[in-house]
Structures are given as C-alpha cells and as structure tokens.
Amino acid sequence: MGVSLRALEDSDLPIFWQQLTDSEVQQMAAVTRKYHYDRGHFDRHWSKVRSDPSVILRTVLADGAVAGHAAVFGPPAEREVTYVIGRAHWGQGIGTAALTELIKLEPLRPLHADAAADNAGSIRVLEKCGFTITGKSRCFARARGEEIDLVHLTLR
Incomplete structure (x- = not known):
C-alpha cells in the first residue's frame, strides 16, 4: 500500500469530520475535544489550525484515498505529534x-505524544x-465519560 502525505485541501475536511465523529475512533482516542462533536467548533478549529504557520499539518493518503491527517504543533520546546486514521484504514x-x-x-527534538494507556x-x-x-x-476522557490512564511518549 502506498502511503503519502500532502498539504490539506478543503475537500479533505468533510472526510476528517466523518472520521472524528466516528464513535469507535472517539472511543479509541478517548481524549476528545468539542470539535469532535460540534460542526461549528470543528470548522473554527480547522480554520485556526490551518492559519497557524507553526503547525505542520498533512493529509494522509493511502493509495490515493484520504485515510486521515497528521500534525506537529506547539511551541518549540514542547512540540507534539497527533494523527487520526479513519477506522476503515x-x-x-x-x-x-x-x-x-x-x-x-x-527537525526539532524532542517531540511528544500522548495516548490512552489501553490504545495499544x-x-x-x-x-x-x-x-x-x-x-x-x-x-478525563470525554469520549468515555470517565478518568483514564494516559501514556506520555517522547522522541529524542
């Protein structure tokens, strides 16, 4: 399978909305935000993210199909990675x-990431x-309605 990254296009956003509102994706991620549930918040979030030059944001393609998105964000000493891959992928x-x-x-290191401890x-x-x-x-994991264990990971 050919996997590649490209710049985000407006046509990707409806797919991201479907992926982020998928209840199984939300359960797996556990820690969700308002933009996972409300289209207005989703639109404002993506507008803000796309206008921030410090954010590296890419659409993930699998054999040419939009499979998800990945990003690096945060201040230089606290850069984080995040990614969402749609359940079908x-x-x-x-x-x-x-x-x-x-x-x-x-190029900056360290990079940080968090994951629900049960998200193997x-x-x-x-x-x-x-x-x-x-x-x-x-x-607190909004998608699960309870406190969960979170794992912090670092790339040095």
Whole structure:
C-alpha cells in the first residue's frame, strides 16, 4: 500500500469530520475535544489550525484515498505529534508510515505524544517511529465519560 502525505485541501475536511465523529475512533482516542462533536467548533478549529504557520499539518493518503491527517504543533520546546486514521484504514500500517514521514518534516527534538494507556495500536505506532514511554498520568476522557490512564511518549 502506498502511503503519502500532502498539504490539506478543503475537500479533505468533510472526510476528517466523518472520521472524528466516528464513535469507535472517539472511543479509541478517548481524549476528545468539542470539535469532535460540534460542526461549528470543528470548522473554527480547522480554520485556526490551518492559519497557524507553526503547525505542520498533512493529509494522509493511502493509495490515493484520504485515510486521515497528521500534525506537529506547539511551541518549540514542547512540540507534539497527533494523527487520526479513519477506522476503515486501521491495521494496515498507514499510521506508522504517515508518522514516519511526518516526523521527517520537523527537525526539532524532542517531540511528544500522548495516548490512552489501553490504545495499544497507537502506542505501537509511536514506538515503531522511535518514541519511548516517558510517563503516565490520568485525565478525563470525554469520549468515555470517565478518568483514564494516559501514556506520555517522547522522541529524542
């Protein structure tokens, strides 16, 4: 499968909305924001993200189809990675391939990431890309309606 990254296009946003509002994607991610549930918040969030020159934002393509998105954001000393792969594309190595390409675009280290402690797939993707677990905490997971364990990972 050919996985690549490209600049986000307006036509990607309806697909991202479908992916972010998928209840299984929300359960897996656990820590969700208002823009995962409300189209107005979604539109404002993406407008803000797209206008921030410090954010590296890419659409993830799998064999030419939009499979998700990936980004690097935050101040220089606290850069974080995030990615969402639509459920139809899970288990195919797309997340690992996309994150591998994304981190090549950001020269600053360390890079940080968080994942629900029970999200073995996301933790595995991050570890395959060189991230190591550097801490744990608890936080409220809106998608699950409860406190969960969160794993912090770092790429040095």
